Amino acid sequence: MNALSVANYIVNNWSDTIEITNLKLNKLVYYSYVESLRKLGRPLFDDAIEAWQYGPVEPAVYQAFSSYGRNRIQVTNGPEKLDAASKQIVHSVMEKLGNLSAFDLVTLSHKPGGAWASVYSPEKDNTITPKAILASADGIDDGKLVTIGQAVQSTIASMPNALRLLENS
Template identity: 45%
Template sequence: MMVTALDVANTFIMRHSDLYLSNLSLNKLVYFAQVESLRLTGKPLFESEIQAWQYGPVEPDVYRAFSHHKTAYLTPAGVVKNDEQVNRIVDHVADKYGFLTAFDLVDYSHRDGGAWKNVYDGTRNKTITIKDILDSDDVVSYPTLEGTMTQDMHDIYNKYRNTFRLLGDA
């Protein structure tokens, strides 16, 4: 059974409804699923092209399928396949990257040494090849909370925990 990037996107939506998924964040997670497959198996998870766009890696079919949603709640586009390898990789990516906001994912994909940073030249539609990914830091590192919006939100919540509790009780 041939797995597509859209299958991977649909799997994220079905298996990880607890994540706030927008088209922007979903495209980054699909990209990192490709990275994770290369890291764990040495093989791509799907064959379709990933492109370097302004806000990071994008798989055009995934972008088009969910572009009408903007930041609204995403629902699967088409039939959701139940593939054990895809499920395993999607779950792993959700665990390693799912705590990041959409713009944390953009920042992480834009870091020095990442495949997007190595390829992007200010124009859309530049292909990020499997070789580009394998030659990048994307396959050797994972994001951390340090310096992310997610960390900032945790810090604010911890500092004003009682205030948030009071507001929640109001």
Template identity: 45%
Template sequence: MKALDVANMFIQRHGKAQITNLKLNKLVYLAQRESLLRDGVALFDDAIEAWQYGPVVPSIYREFKRFGRAPITSPTRPVPADPRAELIVDATAAKYAKLTAFDLVNLTHAKGGAWDKAYSPDRDNVITLDAIESSLGAVPERGTLAAGIETVESAWPNALKMMETR
């Protein structure tokens, strides 16, 4: 599957979430991360680069550049049926689609994360799959909405266990 297929799948399935080009690139990156977290298999093979505002797949940026900062209203090409990709896109959207583009920028800029390790102001370095996998535990800056969500998500399993023992 190509990253553009994943991007168009987000728009087709979750377009009501006001998805801009900036937000779309972060969602696609997070879907790749989700895929690696679930079963260690990449969702797509396109390169992800570390740009100023976070991870970007250049082909996605170029495809949706004409929308500027406006929400993308419909897919730009047919979306192939792929049950595994749909599951990952839906799971990613459930976690992150309600956040703003800049909440997602903060989330993907976590210290020690893949973007943080790859970013250089002078170059668009590739964020490797190994870097994404090795930084799955990176936490965003305290005080951001993204950091709050990460805190809740990490505490949730323990809270469930405590409720079960009561």
């Protein structure tokens, strides 16, 4: 199986209900790969994942959807060929991470102890290997995932008077 099949499966099954951009799609493909390594003990696909500036990227997926730029992806670039176990992995990832913004996912992929952080170099697109992923904290739920929306709600709850002062200024 290849990464583009996973990407097509995500777009075909979730693009009507959540906004999927190329940046977000690459992170969802990456976390599906991570989940497969952790739960099934095998890579989800054979393609290499590289550490780019904004996190893990599968180059064929990036190229296939690059014409969308920052816009929402609505149409796939080919078939989706996933077995039942692979579909279950993707569904699990989409349930946990699908509603996060692209930048929430970038932040998640950049966290200390993650595979991206261990191999990233601004001068070179290094490969994020299965070994690097398994040695990392990626895909391990530590209960500390905070989204931009959660941070805003937390700020509103903890500083209501400060926000009222700003609102009235």
